[in-house]
Amino acid sequence: MxxxxxxxxxxxxxxxxxxxxxxxxxxxxxxxxxxxxxxxxxxxxxxxxxxxxxxxxxxxxxxxxxxxxxxxxxVGPAVVADIYAHALAQDLTGMANSWGLLYEHGDAGPVGIRFIMLGEPAVPALSRLLDNDASPLMYSGSKEATVGNGYHYRIKDFAAYYLAQIRRVPIVFHPEPAKRDQEIARLQQRLSTP
Structure with missing residues (x-):
């Protein structure tokens, strides 16, 4: 084999x-x-x-x-979540479209939705991405690229969105990265509180 x-x-x-x-x-x-x-x-x-x-x-x-x-x-849902977290961080799909337009669009994307399908076992893998400031993902196409690339999403923004969906906690998108970081810090606080 x-x-x-x-x-x-x-x-x-x-x-x-x-x-x-x-x-x-x-x-x-x-x-x-x-x-x-x-x-x-x-x-x-x-x-x-x-x-x-x-x-x-x-x-x-x-x-x-x-x-x-x-x-x-x-395979184990936590193992699968780790694989997908790596794929997100390393841009293994080659485009952000696969991971969704997120927040205002309520779109987890055809690949990002896998985290939500995995549910709670995906939380540790996604939580590890909340400090990842990299923004390697670019949207392609015409309308999606114009809209999506305008958000300047970082890996942590994708992770925060999926975590909020899994835990069913509200998270607000802010255009300014500093305000997004404050929102992510609030999410991290909620995740660490039993």
């Missing part, structure tokens, strides 16, 4: 099955991967294998979320 897992990891990372995160190619890529029955156990093994590259584990998890969401119980 190890050879099959490593081979699948290589194929996913080199986009041998097609592109991810761009429609309609994303859905077609997932279909091609899932169509091979030998890939199914390899996807589970890959998502769970901490020795494999996180980028490959993330792509395997995306396929599994699309076709067999129960994989989270087999």
């Amino acid at each position: 190890q050879n099959q897992t490593s081979d699948l990891a290589r194929k996913l990372m080199t986009r041998a099955y097609g592109d991810f995160f761009v429609l309609p190619a994303h859905d077609q890529t997932i279909e091609r991967i899932w169509a091979d029955p030998q890939n199914r156990p390899a996807l589970n093994a890959l998502a769970a294998d901490a020795t494999q590259p996180l980028a490959a584990r993330f792509l395997a998890a995306e396929v599994l979320f699309a076709r067999d969401v129960t994989f989270t119980a087999r």
Whole structure:
């Protein structure tokens, strides 16, 4: 199984099955991967294998979320959340669109919604991102890019939004990063209070 897992990891990372995160190619890529029955156990093994590259584990998890969401119980929801937190921090989707327009739009995005689906087990992974000031994610397209890039979201802004959704606590978006930081500090305080 190890050879099959490593081979699948290589194929996913080199986009041998097609592109991810761009429609309609994303859905077609997932279909091609899932169509091979030998890939199914390899996807589970890959998502769970901490020795494999996180980028490959993330792509395997995306396929599994699309076709067999129960994989989270087999791999462990906290493990899956860590994979997705890494994907967010490292911009593994290549665009912010996958993570949503967030706050004023109530949009967690097709990839960001995974944190909310995971629920409470995602809280520790997301909490670790609340100090990440990096802003590597850029929106693409015309309208989404204009609107989304105007927000200048940082990794911590994405993490705060998902945490607020999971815990069902209000969080307000502010255009000024300093005010957003104050809002995030309030969220951190609420998270640390039992």
